Amino acid sequence: MxxxxxxxxxxxxxxxxxxxxxxxxxxxxxxxxxxxxxxxxxxxxxxxxxxxxxxxxxxxxxxxxxxxxxxxxxxxxxxxxxxxxxxxxxxxxxxxxxxxxxxxxxxxxxxxxxxxxxxxxxxxxxxxxxxxxxxxxxxxxxxxxxxxxNDWLPVTLALDLGHTEMARYLYSQTPFEFFQPRLGKHGVVLLVQCYYTNLFDIALDLIDRCPKLVVTDGRRGLNFLEMLANMPSELLLRKNVPFWKRWLNPRSQLQVLVEKIPGSAQKTKRDDFGTNASSGLLHQSVRRILHLIGIKKAKAVENDKQFPLQAAFSAIYKLNEREITAGRIREAILKAAKRGNPEFIVEAIRIHYPFLWNTNDENGRNIFFLAVEFRQAAVLNLIHGLAMKHVFANMRDKGANCLLHMAGLPPPSSHLNRISGALLQMQREMQWFKEVESIIPHMKKEYLNRENKTPRDLFTENHRELLKQGEKWTKANAGSCSVVAALVATITFAAAFTVPGGNDQIKGYPIFLHKSLFVLFMISNATSLFSSTTSLLIFLALLNSRYAEDDFLKSLPSKMIIGLSTMLFSLANMMLAFCAALFLTLKSQAWIVIPVTFLGCVPVIFYIWLQFPLLIEIIMSTYGPGIFNRNVKRWP
Missing domain, CATH: 1.25.40.20 (Ankyrin repeat-containing domain)
Structure with missing residues (x-):
């Protein structure tokens, strides 16, 4: 991806x-x-x-x-x-x-x-x-x-190949007028390259000295704002960067970047890009020491990617209305909604609040309609931070579709490809429908669009095939897991009557009855039997479920969670009983017991390792925090 x-x-x-x-x-x-x-x-x-x-x-x-x-x-x-x-x-x-x-x-x-x-x-x-x-x-x-x-300057060619130090030197020697839009595309090309290569100081310098670069078209027709809008949120902002990396990186210091955002009182000399003269003596000394011991350069602080975004929108203040219109900011906001970039949307609307009301696509759909249509939860969550969110929840597009109709449309394939299994894919679609249903007024749930379809009708029509795939996937997994559960139940049931060491011929009690390992064997074997039987019954119930749309929300995933967890638990206890039996019967032959125990556990551990991630994913999808967040701070 x-x-x-x-x-x-x-x-x-x-x-x-x-x-x-x-x-x-x-x-x-x-x-x-x-x-x-x-x-x-x-x-x-x-x-x-x-x-x-x-x-x-x-x-x-x-x-x-x-x-x-x-x-x-x-x-x-x-x-x-x-x-x-x-x-x-x-x-x-x-x-x-x-x-x-x-x-x-x-x-x-x-x-x-x-x-x-x-x-x-x-x-x-x-x-x-x-x-x-x-x-x-x-x-x-x-x-x-x-x-x-091909109209490439040496500085842009060097940066395209990843030669950042060479690019820094060449940028310090290139007259800035050659980066002006009137002399070609060099400026906007260099701006985009600097963003991708984490040269944020150069990027901020370009924006500061020529604000028009953020709305200037590049060679392929995209400007810098549209490039930022096309970036998903997880690429635009990288978090949890250690402090020491932020401090040691010579060209990612937070203070320098903030100072270079347009509007800041303090400016950094452009010669610093070539000589790095602004670095403090302490920073230089530490970097020399790290270079001597083999650490040549601290990793770029990727969290600083937000500052070119803030600087780009701060530069909009310096543009006139005609330049703003030509810069296609509204189109960029719509792209950000489709790509799941809430940071871009918030910054754009903060500089010009009317963008929130008059930014619609050709179908009359605003950012929240597009967020639901393209399944971008981070953008939809923004509606909870608006004082008048009920107004947007009541809107309709040119096809008389309300917000809930958007949840009934088929999801993008890229959205489904990130989710494992048709069961969880159908569950996620139901979660989207229920979340949007909780946002809109109750009376909107039965609204008809131009095709005389309610949101639920549209959802059923567009998810019929996914529902079938979810049923097929669930039954296939339940069938294969039920075979494993039945096998474990059979083995543990037989082991309960053929105990290790045999029985006393006179009293009929097991010979190792008073051994602690025998007690461990009996407990683990019984536990394995009960949990495998439970798992088998749950999987049989899954095979006979009705598979309605609402069942995919909680009922079916919950059954799958119980079935998988009890089956894995039974496998673990079966291996524990096996190990206890080996140690009882071959206690004096440790050189045989240990390798045999290890080899016997390998297939079971491998099977658990394959199934456990699926169990965790189902649990998190069903009972985890989810992708929706209503605790959004008031904005813009």
Whole structure:
């Protein structure tokens, strides 16, 4: 699921990594082709560059062929510097940078890539790679503003490949005007990339200096607000981050992020992104110590993902009405309702309360209608925090459907896929129907829509197939478990009359009657017999149940809970009786008893391990806290 969510959210950014890797491959291939055709004279230079031979390269470029330093030595128009970087020879690349002029460093290949673009593609020796980039940028500051044929700046290309330190340096060197919407999509692309890679300080700086970026369309037609709206709540906000990680992370400090939210009095210098000069001496010292002992960097504080969200909506205050309308904030709110993102909805409505009343889709459905339709409990819970929730509970859409009609619609497949078994899926649908039924006025329960259907009629019609699947799933599980319960009952019943050690031939009492292990055997065997019999009866009752819609809410799950728990309990006691019997009969042969006991317990423990998670899930779904919460603080 996490993969699907991510693909939905980052539609704004085409992935250039494969294309650039292909460009490198094409460059090397075309270089080899060129050697056999019209640039055969560069063969010695190619060999020297491939081997990283600094002496031979200098000899060729300085003494033998002085004009070849900026020559296009491949059919893909790469220079010697391009080739040296492709092969990862950084020392050689630094020397070539020293030899080349400022204008020569800006030479592009046929694919539009400069040598600086290629440096951002390297993945090893990050510090050395950044040093090479610094050498280039110090000699020609215009390099950071040159884009390739796919319109990627070096900073966005580096961040797309996950090179955060390189991106920090390049961002500190790139003039901010190149991130303005009037000069293209670089700003919004970088903003989205920073959010995904946890570079929240850069993201907040972008929003602070250019609020319009949050409503500017990216390359695929989505703006930053719509990207945030498409993120489910569990991805937008990550909680329970340890304090020490928050404190040690050099670029996730809460205070810095809060200060950079628009409206804060204190601003952080943009140069800090490149030099990290704002870090305190104590933080720097601790990080050096951690680096020495092997802890290179504290994990990013994922909980800080909420601050770009707050900053994005704070930036809305700086926009005019036309820009707000063009930013499609209402559409973003509707997407947030469908994706289960209550934090986005709350922040959006707090900046402009009328959004709560006039944000409807083409069918006239507001955020609470969509929350029920797409089964987003976190969004529906927000209705309990409104002073006028009864108004929203009484609304109807263009099809004369009330809120309860939405609960009667078929659930999204993604919602059902997260729930184990058709029994629990049908139970969850009944829970949704009952929850919404408790919200709306009593008279609304029998309202007819344009198709003359009540909410219950619509629910029955759209859940008929799921009800059949729930019945089939429950009966199949009850049948297989009843076989196990019957087997245990048979074994334990027979064991009660064939006790270990046998009986006294005169008195008829068991020989080990006064042994504590024998008492343990009898108690565990009897307990196993009674619990397995109970389990068998419960599963037989499940096989003969009526399977009505309301039965899936409590009756059927409760029977399944009792049946599974007593069956697992009987298995555990049966193995306890087995172990006690072994120790009684083979007490002096411990080397036999222990391995046999262990091997005998393995299949039973394995079966319990497979069934126990299902039992816990049914218990939590039936008697747990549930997905609905009515104790919501008053908002907006």
């Amino acid at each position: 996490d993969n699907q969510q991510h693909s939905d959210c980052d539609k704004d950014i085409p992935n250039p990594s494969h294309s650039h890797a292909r460009k490198i491959s094409d460059g090397i291939t075309s270089s080899n082709q060129g050697l056999t055709s019209f640039i055969r004279e560069y063969r010695p230079l190619h060999e020297a560059l491939r081997k990283g031979d600094l002496a031979e390269t200098e000899k060729y470029l300085i003494k033998d062929h002085p004009g070849s330093l900026c020559a296009k030595i491949t059919s893909n128009h790469e220079t010697a510097l391009h080739i040296a970087i492709m092969f990862g020879h950084l020392d050689l690349a630094k020397r070539l940078v020293e030899l080349m002029s400022e204008e020569d460093l800006a030479l592009k290949s046929r694919n539009g890539t400069t040598a600086l673009h290629l440096v951002t593609l390297l993945i090893e020796n990050e510090d050395e790679i950044i040093d090479v980039a610094k050498c280039m940028v110090e000699k020609n500051k215009r390099l950071v503003t040159l884009s390739d044929t």
